[in-house]
Amino acid sequence: MSPELLRSAYGALSALVTDLMPEEGDRPSGCAGWAVLDLTQHLLDDARRGLVALATPAGGPPTTDAVAYWRSWQPSPEDDDSTAWRTRVRASATGGMPNLAPLYAETAAAVCVAAGRADPGELVATQGWVVRAGDLASTLAVEATVHHLDLVAYLDRPGPPADGLAEVRRVLEGLLGGPLPAGWDDATAARRGTGREPLSGADRAALGEWAARFPLFA
Template identity: 50%
Template sequence: MPDERPIVSALTDAYTELARLIAPLAEEDGWRATRLPGWSVRDLIVHLLGDAQRALVALATPAPGPADRDAVTYWAGFVQTAETAQPDNRQIRVVRSLAVAHPWESLVETYTETTAAACTLAARTRPHDLISTQGHSLTTDDFLSTLVVEAAVHHLDLTDAGTRPGPPASALHLVRQTLDGLLGHPEPVGWDDVTYALTGTGRRALTGDETRKLKDDAVRFPLFS
């Protein structure tokens, strides 16, 4: 049997660690705040479940070529502007209504089962097949990279709610690659992976010294959110 593709291993690591993070939480933990303003732990798990469900649909939905996004350019549509800097209250209300409707134990179990299924399906795909998601076409491996990045960033959102440990190194490495790709070159500040992930996605503000080191690139932060 051939070795598992690195991107499939990274997705499995990211989803497995998120499931392990969530599993021991009690129902009352579900209403604790996360790094995302206005989002509780329960809200974020519902969002993550939706992402895993989207993965199942996308991996089973072939797309005609050519690809119009890759693992980096996919995120160009998620750049924060002055108009989008505030929390999307409508999105939060929709997610909250779903979060309230899900019994806690069922939500955790469904998330664990769905992410495991997504990893199994991902392992059966071919790296250069095209899939369709959110109005775009990507290769399978580029799509899997976006799933890993999103899982890693939201894992960090959950750790701010008092849960540990953080995302696996393989997932954080892909976040770094994505942020460097959006920036156009390796970041010059010397951040560790977690700090870069938090700063590059707007979870952490730039310091004055970091702004000086970034020079003209400072105004481009966050690179996606």
């Protein structure tokens, strides 16, 4: 994946986060149980993950890629609750969106610079995996795009860029091993593929036996 896709996803998300009003940090998001402020803290954590990974060279061979990385993301309800609680505690200590938003924006910008300087085939380490820098950039863009949808779920704000949504769909179809229903636009594919929107009866009929595999990651 080219660094332009990551710059697009992170640029749009940074613009959204820095434009939010302080009181909007308390609004719910599309990530069940997470407020906008909590989710922004999580996004900062992921940007930091990317920055650390891009500065952590690893020996080969790669142990995951842009698609396979997501197969491990099927957290249990207990894991979700624990992560949400820890994130909320840290987010509550930031002083709210006016303090957290610029910190996210500057960290995201640094990640984009680092990704632009990296050879896409360079091997780096993240979360116990060895991955090519280009594939790492995809995971960061996918995470940012899905959570961009979450942030605007209850806000009248612009959604993520089309190129990020297309990358989410590509990853979901890679996990599924075939095409998602043609009637789903890319935003719908992102929400349904990650369990944020339930499958309808028509969806299940179109997917057939594949429906049992949803969500493809959470």
